[in-house]
């Protein structure tokens with residue numbers, strides 16, 4: 001972890017410092033070596049947050065947000081507690097996920113954190129990025145040829161199998177400087193959608209309100225939802241026109257041969 005309690009205050013690891021875990025309260029020691037980023041580790045192996053993981057990728061992401069928002073212990077009414085990677089001032093929890101995660105754990109985290117945004121490390125497995133690019137190229141462009149919002153038509157690969165169709169927001173990070181790929185939560189829309197979004201824009205719209213320039217995650221969600229809704233209405237109208245035409249003019253419809261008079 002990046003932070004632990006030292007005399008009741010959240011502190012970063014420093015050589016020779018000892019502290020206690022924000023989550024489970026057990027003693028922690030500061031690991032300040034040359035090879036790994038400085039961090040806190042539990043002194044003895046014990047059960048803390050089973051969801052916890054931290055890599056350099058996590059650390060870099062967390063550092064894009066104010067330190068007060070990083071590693072925030074969250075409690076459920078049942079007494080269950082977990083450390084959110086980042087919690088924004090308007091209550092979004094951002095979880096950075098590098099390792100493989102089982103479906104049950106994904107579902108329980110989505111239930112535990114009510115307003116959840118996943119950011120997924122898309123560079124971990126070899127073929128995930130290629131499969132994603134293929135799906136993006138194949139995706140329908142119902143909003144115009146240059147649209148950053150596309151409808152997934154056909155896709156394969158483990159990354160998309162795991163993350164398309166979640167009820168929460170999922171952003172895929174392939175380590176590009178400019179872009180993140182946002183899998184829009186599945187609601188009652190007709191397809192699964194992907195939005196290409198500027199990395200800096202995404203960070204800004206979840207960042208401190210004062211730095212947002214009027215932008216917010218909610219606003220983007222609203223715009224996307226209304227575009228999808230309009231498209232779905234058009235889609236239904238077109239479909240019903242096609243259906244009617246098919247009934248009238250279908251050349252393959254079975255026609256009875258005229259009866260001959262005996």
Ligand SMILES: [Zn+2]
Pocket residue numbers: 021022023024025026042047048049
């Ligand atoms: Zn702990």
